[in-house]
Amino acid sequence: MDRTKNLGRCVAIAALLALVFIEFAAHRSIPFMMDDLWYGTNLVSGQPLRDFGDIVESMAWHFDNWGGRVITHGMLQLTLMSGEWWADVINLAATLLLTALVCAVIGKRSLSAFLLIHTMIFAWNPNVKMSMLWQAGAANYVYSSVWILLFLLPYLKALEDPEKKAMRGVCFWILPAGLFAGCSNENMGPTCFLAAVGVMAYQIWQKEKKHLPWMGIGAGGALIGSLFVILAPGNFVRSEYVARQGLFGRMFSMLTAAADFLLPSALAAAVLLALGVSMGLPWEKKQTVLLAAAVLSYGAMVLSPHYPDRAAFGTMILCIALAAHAIFRLTEQNPKGERWLRLAAVSLWLSAVGRLLLEISYVKPV
Amino acid sequence: MAWGKKIGIGIDGMEICLSALLFVGAVCGIHQMQAAEGIGLYWMEKTGGTLWQMNALVDCAAAGALFLLAFLPARLFKHSSWGAVSRFLTGFLALMPSLSMSHLLHLFDEGTDGFDPELLLFALGTVLPLVAFLFLGVECFERAFRGWYGAAGILALLSGVLMYWESQVFGFLLVYLFLLVGADLWERLLKPGRKTGLLGGILFGGLWVRAVYCILMLWSVY
Numbered sequence: 001m002d003r004t005k006n007l008g009r010c011v012a013i014a015a016l017l018a019l020v021f022i023e024f025a026a027h028r029s030i031p032f033m034m035d036d037l038w039y040g041t042n043l044v045s046g047q048p049l050r051d052f053g054d055i056v057e058s059m060a061w062h063f064d065n066w067g068g069r070v071i072t073h074g075m076l077q078l079t080l081m082s083g084e085w086w087a088d089v090i091n092l093a094a095t096l097l098l099t100a101l102v103c104a105v106i107g108k109r110s111l112s113a114f115l116l117i118h119t120m121i122f123a124w125n126p127n128v129k130m131s132m133l134w135q136a137g138a139a140n141y142v143y144s145s146v147w148i149l150l151f152l153l154p155y156l157k158a159l160e161d162p163e164k165k166a167m168r169g170v171c172f173w174i175l176p177a178g179l180f181a182g183c184s185n186e187n188m189g190p191t192c193f194l195a196a197v198g199v200m201a202y203q204i205w206q207k208e209k210k211h212l213p214w215m216g217i218g219a220g221g222a223l224i225g226s227l228f229v230i231l232a233p234g235n236f237v238r239s240e241y242v243a244r245q246g247l248f249g250r251m252f253s254m255l256t257a258a259a260d261f262l263l264p265s266a267l268a269a270a271v272l273l274a275l276g277v278s279m280g281l282p283w284e285k286k287q288t289v290l291l292a293a294a295v296l297s298y299g300a301m302v303l304s305p306h307y308p309d310r311a312a313f314g315t316m317i318l319c320i321a322l323a324a325h326a327i328f329r330l331t332e333q334n335p336k337g338e339r340w341l342r343l344a345a346v347s348l349w350l351s352a353v354g355r356l357l358l359e360i361s362y363v364k365p366v
Numbered sequence: 367m368a369w370g371k372k373i374g375i376g377i378d379g380m381e382i383c384l385s386a387l388l389f390v391g392a393v394c395g396i397h398q399m400q401a402a403e404g405i406g407l408y409w410m411e412k413t414g415g416t417l418w419q420m421n422a423l424v425d426c427a428a429a430g431a432l433f434l435l436a437f438l439p440a441r442l443f444k445h446s447s448w449g450a451v452s453r454f455l456t457g458f459l460a461l462m463p464s465l466s467m468s469h470l471l472h473l474f475d476e477g478t479d480g481f482d483p484e485l486l487l488f489a490l491g492t493v494l495p496l497v498a499f500l501f502l503g504v505e506c507f508e509r510a511f512r513g514w515y516g517a518a519g520i521l522a523l524l525s526g527v528l529m530y531w532e533s534q535v536f537g538f539l540l541v542y543l544f545l546l547v548g549a550d551l552w553e554r555l556l557k558p559g560r561k562t563g564l565l566g567g568i569l570f571g572g573l574w575v576r577a578v579y580c581i582l583m584l585w586s587v588y
Contacts, residue, residue: 259580267496268495279506327502330506351491352491355487358483358487
């Protein structure tokens with residue numbers, strides 16, 4: 001039995017290392033391009049970025065002339081200034097951190113959980129290149145998802161066990177985390193704020209007031225960040241350059257997002273959650289928060305002028321968290337079912353590796 | 367479910383009505399495809415019939431083939447209800463890759479179309495994991511394995527290999543084999559007394575929305 005377990009562990013480590021290696025090769029194969037080339041300059045003077053002062057100046061210009069995602073684009077400019085090699089290392093680290101945060105959110109800290117979730121992020125992503133490998137995409141979606149999960153994590157932990165002590169130093173870091181999460185983008189920012197308010201309302205209803213002070217600070221940060229990103233004067237300037245969609249076009253883009261961009265992750269999450277309910281597994285409060293956040297972040301895109309496939313990344317991460325949580329609960333109740341989990345994992349791993357290799361081969365044709 | 371019961375058609379009846387709409391939409395899409403690709407015209411030249419007759423014949427043949435592809439699994443697995451047929455039809459229209467009719471026509475005289483990795487990645491990343499989750503669900507209630515599943519698995523692997531030569535047809539075959547297994551598992555999950563109505567509804571709803579999207583895409587292309 002121990003031998004089989006060790007073999008399984010070795011296979012999982014080898015699969016993870018191979019995936020991470022190919023992932024890094026894919027990052028290396030995509031150079032700075034498109035918006036990266038513009039953000040690589042001081043947006044006021046048009047000269048290449050030289051120091052932090054250029055970034056601050058660009059952030060102020062961006063807020064007034066191109067939109068409120070100044071923190072995200074400030075981060076992007078920092079990574080662009082560090083050069084392609086370091087940007088790729090940071091992107092890889094951010095993706096691994098994001099996977100670790102999903103594991104922490106679902107309360108499953110194991111190698112198999114890490115591997116499965118990391119694989120899902122690539123296999124179920126509607127556009128790996130533009131959301132993870134392109135530098136502007138990584139900053140907008142991968143880094144933002146890190147802030148969002150970091151912000152939601154203490155709320156989910158407090159919701160799960162209100163008697164337990166809050167996470168270390170949460171009073172200090174929840175405000176910047178809230179600001180960063182609120183500022184992340186136009187759909188996930190307000191979603192974070194509403195999720196935090198929902199958890200607070202539940203705590204008040206349950207007369208659990210222990211965690212309310214830091215929860216209030218965090219929600220305030222998310223609110224300020226969301227208002228900052230939505231009400232920035234630059235949004236109104238930018239919207240003049242974006243082609244407007246009619247009602248039918250808007251409805252079709254929402255249908256495309258649901259039926260194409262989010263199909264594998266959302267359908268798998270829905271099926272697995274329903275399977276858990278059918279099996280009589282108790283519904284957990286954090287499932288409600290994650291599900292509501294996924295629905296809100298999808299629904300909020302109705303207000304956006306367009307819904308590109310890469311914008312589904314945040315919602316996909318929430319769906320992956322829901323699906324992975326349900327899978328592990330089901331297999332814990334029925335250990336025999338683990339073989340089907342392995343089949344799904346192998347299939348997803350092949351798909352993830354295939355998609356990354358495809359990205360590499362598109363850039364460097366044989 | 368309550369609404370369906372109130373008007374006396376039940377959940378199966380609702381699913382049959384919704385998938386019948388899909389069937390009509392898909393047949394319209396197939397008609398547009400064959401008209402655009404000149405399949406009726408081709409047969410008109412071959413047989414000497416009129417274009418109207420040949421178009422009607424091709425449409426009927428395609429509609430019949432679509433119906434048979436959706437109907438056969440229910441017969442094969444002895445799930446003798448129209449609800450089972452409608453569920454498989456919905457899954458079929460939602461997940462099957464679209465197969466060009468002109469490609470079918472020239473299958474044997476134009477050689478191969480090369481390997482399309484997107485099809486294989488879709489089968490591996492979406493269809494097979496969904497089937498694995500259905501296996502997981504059925505295993506929670508009963509032993510899921512059946513002898514022919516092994517044969518379907520081997521055929522799926524074989525068609526995966528053959529995709530290198532004839533991508534469209536074998537990509538179609540690969541996904542169809544996964545769907546066959548998935549359809550049987552889905553029906554077994556929905557057995558009475560299992561409280562899996564919610565699961566069935568979500569799966570049907572999700573696939574129905576996807577099928578509508580696929581049909582709209584087909585219409586927009588042709």
